[in-house]
Amino acid sequence: MNVCVIGTGYVGLIATAVFADWGNNVVGVDIDKEKIDMIKQGKMPIYEPGLAEVVEKNVKEGRLTFTTNIGDGIRDAEIVFICVGTPQDDTGAADLSYVWGAAEEIGKNLNGYKIIVTKSTVPVGTNEKVAMIVKDNLKKDIPFDVASNPEFLKEGSSVEDMRHPDRTILGSNSQKAIDTLKQLYAHLNTPVVECNLRTAEMIKYASNAFLATKISFINEIAQICERAGADVSVVADGMGLDKRIGRAFLYPSIGYGGSCFPKDVAALYRTSTDQAYDFKLLRGVMEVNERQKEYYLDNIVGELGKNLDGKVIACLGLSFKANTDDVRKSVALTVIQRLRGLGAALRVYDPKGTDNSKDHLGDANIYYASDSYDAVEGADALCILTEWKEFQELDFGKVKELMKGNYVFDGRNLLDINTIQDLGFTYFAIGRPTNGTKKISSKFTRSVLLS
Ligand code: UDX
Numbered sequence: 001m002n003v004c005v006i007g008t009g010y011v012g013l014i015a016t017a018v019f020a021d022w023g024n025n026v027v028g029v030d031i032d033k034e035k036i037d038m039i040k041q042g043k044m045p046i047y048e049p050g051l052a053e054v055v056e057k058n059v060k061e062g063r064l065t066f067t068t069n070i071g072d073g074i075r076d077a078e079i080v081f082i083c084v085g086t087p088q089d090d091t092g093a094a095d096l097s098y099v100w101g102a103a104e105e106i107g108k109n110l111n112g113y114k115i116i117v118t119k120s121t122v123p124v125g126t127n128e129k130v131a132m133i134v135k136d137n138l139k140k141d142i143p144f145d146v147a148s149n150p151e152f153l154k155e156g157s158s159v160e161d162m163r164h165p166d167r168t169i170l171g172s173n174s175q176k177a178i179d180t181l182k183q184l185y186a187h188l189n190t191p192v193v194e195c196n197l198r199t200a201e202m203i204k205y206a207s208n209a210f211l212a213t214k215i216s217f218i219n220e221i222a223q224i225c226e227r228a229g230a231d232v233s234v235v236a237d238g239m240g241l242d243k244r245i246g247r248a249f250l251y252p253s254i255g256y257g258g259s260c261f262p263k264d265v266a267a268l269y270r271t272s273t274d275q276a277y278d279f280k281l282l283r284g285v286m287e288v289n290e291r292q293k294e295y296y297l298d299n300i301v302g303e304l305g306k307n308l309d310g311k312v313i314a315c316l317g318l319s320f321k322a323n324t325d326d327v328r329k330s331v332a333l334t335v336i337q338r339l340r341g342l343g344a345a346l347r348v349y350d351p352k353g354t355d356n357s358k359d360h361l362g363d364a365n366i367y368y369a370s371d372s373y374d375a376v377e378g379a380d381a382l383c384i385l386t387e388w389k390e391f392q393e394l395d396f397g398k399v400k401e402l403m404k405g406n407y408v409f410d411g412r413n414l415l416d417i418n419t420i421q422d423l424g425f426t427y428f429a430i431g432r433p434t435n436g437t438k439k440i441s442s443k444f445t446r447s448v449l450l451s
Pocket of ligand 1: 151152153154155156208211215248249250251252253254255256257258259260261320321322
């Protein structure tokens with residue numbers, strides 16, 4: 001099939017590569033000339049395992065091209081995917097200006113019947129407006145259909161996620177559009193949910209909000225475990241064995257971040273209030289997520305004091321999760337900024353996210369280390385902020401020798417309690433009984449009992 005993908009961000013670029021790899025002729029379009037030039041030279045604008053190889057292979061085999069000209073991009077396409085960004089605006093709602101812009105350009109350049117499909121995460125009702133904008137910009141009366149086909153890929157495993165999705169959601173008011181899209185995905189043999197536009201749009205938000213709810217739920221359980229002397233990791237294992245619950249997304253942390261969950265949860269909450277409904281549970285999910293990093297910082301301040309002047313803190317992890325260089329809405333960066341605000345000198349390291357972090361953090365009071373061992377040298381405390389596997393595999397005997405102090409604040413429950421404590425570290429984890437957390441738990445319990 002001939003396919004055009006508008007937008008070459010995470011969703012768009014991966015979609016171009018995977019659609020082409022399935023044997024389709026694909027044109028990727030982006031208004032950012034620098035980005036398109038870069039991709040044409042085989043350089044990926046994002047780090048994503050396996051992506052560069054799939055793009056290179058399909059470009060070489062002639063199925064995948066890139067352009068900045070939307071007219072050229074859509075000319076031969078049967079299906080046009082809108083994969084542009086939908087960032088959060090000042091009110092918490094999704095900023096849809098890129099979606100409207102793409103719809104306008106598609107309308108102006110439409111040269112025959114096409115199916116216009118939104119893959120970006122967009123609030124309920126967006127695709128109906130896309131149809132209106134396309135129609136308003138047509139130069140002559142050309143038929144087209146609109147569909148919603150949300151993408152569920154995760155950064156860090158996006159190529160594999162798109163190749164092997166759990167389900168395909170096809171929302172449209174046109175059976176012809178749904179049948180054509182079914183052909184595109186036919187070889188996958190995954191369940192297809194056929195529905196109307198609004199239902200498809202809602203499925204994506206409901207899914208992301210539910211996953212965020214799981215994270216906030218386990219973060220709350222972790223708080224109770226910490227105080228009650230239970231181990232949240234084992235609690236999550238035990239819960240996860242129930243097939244109705246599942247083990248995924250029950251990893252406590254310093255809170256969820258990234259370019260999707262914070263904005264999508266806020267946007268769904270905004271949709272609920274727009275519909276005169278207060279989605280209480282979601283409000284709680286967001287509050288818990290904010291509070292989680294405060295607890296983490298409280299532990300550090302509780303041990304090192306509120307004035308961190310003269311303290312050196314090593315931070316391992318900058319990206320919002322492992323296996324990505326993406327630092328958008330990364331809680332790690334927020335924690336680092338807060339520690340810097342309290343006067344700490346920071347030594348930071350991330351396997352992939354350092355360059356992107358420099359734009360956000362600058363250089364003041366921050367040393368960008370060349371590796372983890374370089375980061376921990378002379379540090380009073382070590383903070384683990386992202387769950388990169390290589391942090392788990394460090395020689396902590398060597399880390400102990402290199403550090404000045406002995407505090408480890410593990411924001412991802414990455415390390416083995418016994419190994420770390422046997423080496424003489426004071427270890428703080430999230431919701432696990434360690435020599436560090438016990439102290440905080442008792443302090444908290446005391447203050448609650450006294451209040
Ligand atoms: C998410 C959705 O998973 C994906 O389906 C959607 O298409 C886009 O948004 P992504 O943002 O790439 O994907 O990352 P994800 O793996 O979901 O993690 C989001 C955040 O939650 C990260 O900060 C991660 O560290 C955190 N997280 C995840 C936890 O704190 N605990 C968990 O158990 C899982």
